[in-house]
Amino acid sequence: MAVSEDVLPFRQFVLKVHSRCDLACDHCYVYERADQSWAGRPMVISPKAVDKAGERIAEHARDNGLSGVRVILHGGEPLLAGLPRLAEIARSLRRAVEPCCELDLRIHTNGVRLNAELCELFLAERVKVGVSLDGDQAANDLHRRYAHGGSSYEQVLRAVGLLRQPRYREIYAGLLATIDVRSDPASVYHALSAHDPPNLDFLLPHGTWDCPPPDAGRPDLTRYADWLGVVFDEWTADSRRVPVRIFESIIETTLGGASLTESLGLEPSDVLVIETDGSIEQADSIKVAYDGAPATGLDIFQHPLSVAAAHPGIRARQRGIAGLTAVCRQCPVVTSCGGGLYAHRFRAGSGFDNPSVYCADLKKIITHVRARLRPGTPGQAGEPGQSPPQRPWNDLPDAQLDDLAAGYGGADAISYLNAAERTLRRTLLRLVHKRVSHGNDLATAGWDLLGRLDRAAPAAVDEVVAHPYVRAWAERCLRPASAATANGAPPADVGHLASIAAAAAVRAGAPAEIEVPVIDGYAHLPTLGRLRVGDIATATLAVEGAGTFEVRAASGKWHVRPGSTEQDPDWEPVRELRAGDRVVRLEDTDPYRNCHQWPVTPRLAAGEAAAWQAQFEEAWQLIERGYPRYAPGIAAGLSVLLPLANDEPGREISAAAREAFGAVGAALPPTGADLALLIIHEFQHVKLGALIDMLDLYDRGERRLFYAPWREDPRPLVGLLQGTYAHIGVTDYWRLRRHQVAGSDASDAAELFARWRMMTAEAIGTLAESGALTPLGTQFVQGMRATVQPWLDEPVPASAEEAARRWGAERRETWERRRRR
Numbered sequence: 049m050a051v052s053e054d055v056l057p058f059r060q061f062v063l064k065v066h067s068r069c070d071l072a073c074d075h076c077y078v079y080e081r082a083d084q085s086w087a088g089r090p091m092v093i094s095p096k097a098v099d100k101a102g103e104r105i106a107e108h109a110r111d112n113g114l115s116g117v118r119v120i121l122h123g124g125e126p127l128l129a130g131l132p133r134l135a136e137i138a139r140s141l142r143r144a145v146e147p148c149c150e151l152d153l154r155i156h157t158n159g160v161r162l163n164a165e166l167c168e169l170f171l172a173e174r175v176k177v178g179v180s181l182d183g184d185q186a187a188n189d190l191h192r193r194y195a196h197g198g199s200s201y202e203q204v205l206r207a208v209g210l211l212r213q214p215r216y217r218e219i220y221a222g223l224l225a226t227i228d229v230r231s232d233p234a235s236v237y238h239a240l241s242a243h244d245p246p247n248l249d250f251l252l253p254h255g256t257w258d259c260p261p262p263d264a265g266r267p268d269l270t271r272y273a274d275w276l277g278v279v280f281d282e283w284t285a286d287s288r289r290v291p292v293r294i295f296e297s298i299i300e301t302t303l304g305g306a307s308l309t310e311s312l313g314l315e316p317s318d319v320l321v322i323e324t325d326g327s328i329e330q331a332d333s334i335k336v337a338y339d340g341a342p343a344t345g346l347d348i349f350q351h352p353l354s355v356a357a358a359h360p361g362i363r364a365r366q367r368g369i370a371g372l373t374a375v376c377r378q379c380p381v382v383t384s385c386g387g388g389l390y391a392h393r394f395r396a397g398s399g400f401d402n403p404s405v406y407c408a409d410l411k412k413i414i415t416h417v418r419a420r421l422r423p424g425t426p427g428q429a430g431e432p433g434q435s436p437p438q439r440p441w442n443d444l445p446d447a448q449l450d451d452l453a454a455g456y457g458g459a460d461a462i463s464y465l466n467a468a469e470r471t472l473r474r475t476l477l478r479l480v481h482k483r484v485s486h487g488n489d490l491a492t493a494g495w496d497l498l499g500r501l502d503r504a505a506p507a508a509v510d511e512v513v514a515h516p517y518v519r520a521w522a523e524r525c526l527r528p529a530s531a532a533t534a535n536g537a538p539p540a541d542v543g544h545l546a547s548i549a550a551a552a553a554v555r556a557g558a559p560a561e562i563e564v565p566v567i568d569g570y571a572h573l574p575t576l577g578r579l580r581v582g583d584i585a586t587a588t589l590a591v592e593g594a595g596t597f598e599v600r601a602a603s604g605k606w607h608v609r610p611g612s613t614e615q616d617p618d619w620e621p622v623r624e625l626r627a628g629d630r631v632v633r634l635e636d637t638d639p640y641r642n643c644h645q646w647p648v649t650p651r652l653a654a655g656e657a658a659a660w661q662a663q664f665e666e667a668w669q670l671i672e673r674g675y676p677r678y679a680p681g682i683a684a685g686l687s688v689l690l691p692l693a694n695d696e697p698g699r700e701i702s703a704a705a706r707e708a709f710g711a712v713g714a715a716l717p718p719t720g721a722d723l724a725l726l727i728i729h730e731f732q733h734v735k736l737g738a739l740i741d742m743l744d745l746y747d748r749g750e751r752r753l754f755y756a757p758w759r760e761d762p763r764p765l766v767g768l769l770q771g772t773y774a775h776i777g778v779t780d781y782w783r784l785r786r787h788q789v790a791g792s793d794a795s796d797a798a799e800l801f802a803r804w805r806m807m808t809a810e811a812i813g814t815l816a817e818s819g820a821l822t823p824l825g826t827q828f829v830q831g832m833r834a835t836v837q838p839w840l841d842e843p844v845p846a847s848a849e850e851a852a853r854r855w856g857a858e859r860r861e862t863w864e865r866r867r868r869r
């Protein structure tokens with residue numbers, strides 16, 4: 049049974065395989081908190097329950113079309129189940145689940161019983177092992193002790209030592225530390241990072257408003273934030289060598305991405321617990337609320353897991369911002385915090401409808417991390433971005449926000465978007481370097497060269513890193529392989545980092561020699577062009593000085609002067625479109641440019657490029673002369689025009705892409721005036737995309753679909769917001785155009801103005817009433833409305849008004865008909 053449309057499937061399953069533990073940690077939420085259900089459960093999960101659990105998980109994956117699920121063997125202490133039982137459990141789960149989807153099988157242990165035999169089993173059965181360790185011995189001994197009071201530290205250290213051995217490294221999942229603010233944060237961080245964990249996570253001790261953890265729940269005291277702040281600063285100074293989930297989640301959510309942990313962010317929970325007796329339960333942490341809190345009354349023998357997906361307790365953790373209390377919904381850090389862990393919100397009387405008991409701490413640590421994300425200073429020694437700190441990366445003064453909200457945005461406002469995008473791209477480059485470039489010599493050399501150039505010639509690095517398709521490439525590198533090939537684009541090659549560095553070296557005229565990848569027969573230099581070198585894997589590029597470089601490969605040797613008018617026929621430079629002192633690149637060579645909604649053209653012939661030049665000149669003159677409120681912003685932010693393919697002559701095709709800030713894609717329309725409209729329209733998307741990267745305007749967990757008057761299909765909230773903002777530009781274009789032309793052109797323009805203002809105003813109303821906007825989003829939409837409202841009173845001929853009204857009524861009728869079907 050598939051879950052219904054608005055109920056989300058589970059992707060992570062915590063399978064309790066043993067309900068007792070060999071340690072007696074006093075901060076344990078299983079044995080030391082309100083819920084005591086463990087006492088009535090079988091000690092070890094039965095083979096029948098394991099088989100049924102596998103069957104249910106497989107059924108759930110199949111019914112919901114999941115490509116993969118994660119199962120975490122847990123307890124109590126799961127190793128108490130013993131090696132033979134664990135082997136049977138792993139095999140049973142793989143047998144059941146793998147015919148349906150990928151199975152990421154893990155075990156989380158206190159480590160004291162982990163030995164080489166168990167590691168061999170986990171290696172053979174592909175089970176990754178996470179270990180609980182609270183830091184150095186002093187920190188670990190605060191809680192992680194045996195019932196007789198003895199320390200478990202030595203045994204855990206031996207377990208971690210085993211996992212660090214080259215043979216077992218691949219099954220080492222990471223370390224989980226529960227915070228005790230009495231311990232020294234710097235010592236804890238360095239003790240843990242010395243174990244070189246693939247992942248490190250810090251857990252706030254579980255508690256509620258009724259039973260708060262020590263020093264939590266007091267607005268005047270933020271000892272957890274202060275403790276984590278020290279760890280964050282140590283981590284940053286340590287080049288963020290080890291991924292720390294809590295900090296990476298804050299950074300990712302600040303940059304518009306998803307949280308990596310259930311304890312932060314607005315992502316819907318997708319975790320389900322299966323107990324040793326087959327009971328289906330909600331997240332374990334809810335045990336701290338009250339006895340029986342995680343219970344659902346369901347079990348795997350009688351119920352498919354999809355029934356649990358509709359359980360009100362589980363639904364409550366899937367509603368994004370709408371599921372939070374009013375205080376959280378208004379909070380400036382809500383998209384990173386998400387009200388904290390669900391369990392931590394509990395208070396008798398109001399249930400879970402409260403901010404987190406860690407509210408003051410969460411607000412402070414999120415603010416601390418955000419304040420340190422500054423343009424050009426991602427905090428990495430030797431990486432691109434060592435220029436002096438400037439304003440915080442997501443800082444946007446009210447005046448600039450209001451200017452953008454009005455639908456415009458001058459050079460000043462765009463400079464803030466440029467700065468934020470610059471930081472975002474550098475952060476993405478760092479993530480590519482850290483997460484996916486291991487073992488790729490080209491990428492490693494590219495990273496080193498970029499770091500060197502960034503100190504010597506930062507402007508050249510900036511110019512290349514600002515290229516729209518550098519971000520598109522980086523995002524594709526960081527996506528799962530299956531998603532990377534969407535849109536027919538080639539899979540991302542991390543070695544392209546070398547090409548980015550090479551382009552920066554060429555721009556800087558800095559002597560350098562580097563091997564670059566060859567893609568489809570070309571060596572690429574983003575922003576500069578591509579060189580046809582033939583069907584080989586790599587070529588060596590040597591920059592000899594300003595304005596010249598050499599490429600050597602098995603297929604030949606080229607000496608290129610990229611700026612020269614007498615070109616080597618193998619060198620295909622990126623051409624520039626000029627209008628007065630305005631210059632944009634006509635991008636038809638970058639291998640990662642195919643990320644807009646429509647396919648791109650191949651390299652344009654000289655005549656086609658000349659047609660673009662003629663139209664751009666005409667379009668830009670019109671924008672400058674007729675649309676002075678848009679021209680400065682476009683001049684400051686538009687760097688690339690991307691030719692899109694058009695197999696239907698006369699059809700208007702244009703598209704911006706969120707991951708390609710600064711680029712507008714279009715099929716060359718018939719006239720310069722048409723191109724001006726496409727540029728104004730699409731640049732609205734460019735601006736808003738960057739703004740959404742910076743600020744939280746709406747609930748990113750919102751899943752409802754909304755009526756967009758210009759579309760036949762319903763739109764998600766962000767689609768409606770994007771379309772509405774873009775259509776302010778379109779409305780304004782026709783509003784002014786009707787005075788620039790005469791005769792039937794003027795009548796057509798008047799009708800289009802009447803039509804677009806009606807649709808845009810209606811969409812603004814839908815947005816305002818959606819209930820899914822943050823306070824900033826509400827301010828933004830009010831700004832849009834303030835621009836459009838007076839346009840509704842501008843006179844147009846009665847025939848134009850009537851035609852627009854009729855058109856709108858027909859659209860609405862079509863929509864209602866479709867909705868009823």
Ligand code: SF4
Pocket residue numbers: 375376377379380381382385386387388403404406407408410411
């Ligand atoms: S910081 Fe506090 S108010 Fe803000 S979202 Fe988190 S729990 Fe809610």
